[in-house]
Each structure stands twice: as structure tokens, then as C-alpha cells.
Amino acid sequence: MAGMEQYPVLRAKNLGIQFGGLKAVDNFNLEIGESELVGLIGPNGAGKTTVFNLLTGVYKPTEGSFYLNGQRMNGRRTHQIVEAGIARTFQNIRLFKKMTVIDNVKAAMNRELMYQLPQAILRTPSYWREEARITERARELLRIVHLEGKEEYEADNLPYGEQRRLEIARALATDMKLLLLDEPAAGMNPTETEELLDIIHFIRNRFKISVLLIEHDMSLVMRICGRIQVLDFGTTIASGTPEEIANHPKVIEAYLGRDEDDGGEGQEHGRDGNQEYREVGKDA
Incomplete structure (x- = not known):
């Protein structure tokens, strides 16, 4: 209007x-903005997950x-923020591990159920219609994250990469407007990481959701994010395109450290190993 x-x-x-x-x-x-995919990066202890905890x-x-x-x-x-439209995944996977894959997804749809407790107890026709509706929607979300055919598996029995994708499907079930992904590629092999990248692109485009991504796989961050913000010791030290971030002196210093005797050139004195930052420039 x-x-x-x-x-x-x-x-x-x-x-x-x-x-x-x-x-x-x-x-x-x-x-x-709408459908924007932004990366939030920084050395270990920079405050990235704290930001997610604030936003949720x-x-x-x-x-x-x-x-x-x-x-x-x-x-x-937290539940009110989820209902408003912010959902997240976690560094450490948090599924209902003894529930089935499809029930994990359906659990996120409780607030949209159209039947009341007496209808559920009596198993009325309206109850069965509503159960059929949310079951089909859960199946659709599982197809999107490539988990079709595994609806009746216990979540705990899925391989690690598939558990990560199940978390994303469960987040999608909340009808969120903003998805916070906390290291979604952690523990994945290169093939699983590529599949995850495709899924993130697909759900962003299909559902018009916005994504804020924390990730230590810098090659993934540089390829998928249109814009990146960098934290160090809880404060923003840089924001820009992947190319700008890859060559930003404050970012290089935050990851690689500074040798006071070399005039400020980046050396390997960062806080967390720094191999992840060496990946930054490869694809930028």
C-alpha cells in the first residue's frame, strides 16, 4: 500500500x-532485508553466539x-520470539532424539493446530483432517531438506549431516521470517556441505526468508553470503562484501594477530588457530 x-x-x-x-x-x-543472507563471523569468543542468544x-x-x-x-x-518469526539452529544439535523424524517437524507446528484437546482425545473427524494436513506439510519440508523416506526413523539414528538438515526442517515448520543458522556445516564432509549450501539457497528463495549465518567454514561464508559482519571481543570491526572482508586489515589482524615487532603485519598469533581465516582469500 x-x-x-x-x-x-x-x-x-x-x-x-x-x-x-x-x-x-x-x-x-x-x-x-527480505531474502538477504548475511554472515556473522569472528574469532572464537568474539560474541557471535551471544548475539544469537540476544535475538532469540x-x-x-x-x-x-x-x-x-x-x-x-x-x-x-523465547517462544514469543519464535511465534513472531525468528527461528534458529544450534552449534550442538538439539533434536527430540527418541522421536521420529516427522514428529520432530510436527512438534514445531503445535501453535498452528486447528483442533482442541477434546477433539484430540475423541479422535473426531476434524482432528484427523488437521493431522493429515500437518503431516503432509511436514513431509514437504522433509523433501526440501532431502530427508524423504526417513520420516519414521528415530532422529538419533540419522547420520550427523542429516540431523543438521532435520534441524533446518524443524525451523522451517515455525513459518519464520528470519532464520539464524549457528555453524550449520560444523562436522560435515565436503559433499554434505555442498548439499547444505544448495538447501540454504533453495529455502531462502522459495520461502523469501532472511538468513543470518554463523559459520567457521570460510569458503562457504564467502560463497553464500552477500554481506558479512565481523565481531571481535564483542564489537563490530568490519562490515561489507566478501571481497571487502577478505582484505580488511582489522579482520586479518583479528584472525591472525599482530606481531608488535613487524610493523603490524598479520602473523600467526590469533586466538583460535587461524586456519579458518586462511580460507577467506581463496574464493574472494
């Missing part, structure tokens, strides 16, 4: 949190605010 203000899907404004005397995240600002209500910000499509999210509980 003409004249209506257009909001970014996510807007974080001066967002921060302090634990005692330590500022884990300070003055974090980020805007993500696990932590309450001690300063600043964040908005989803113009609606302020501060103070909302």
Missing part, C-alpha cells in the same frame, strides 16, 4: 549485554533494542 513504511526484517540498534563487568556484546548494529530471548539485552519487521522484540520470551 502506497505510503506504508517499509521495515527491514531485522534491525538491531546499539544492542549489547554485560555480564558483571564484562561487555560480551557492545553497540551491535545490523539490518537485514535466551539473554535479555542490557542495552539497545532489536526489531522484527518493525516490531520491538525486547522483553519477549
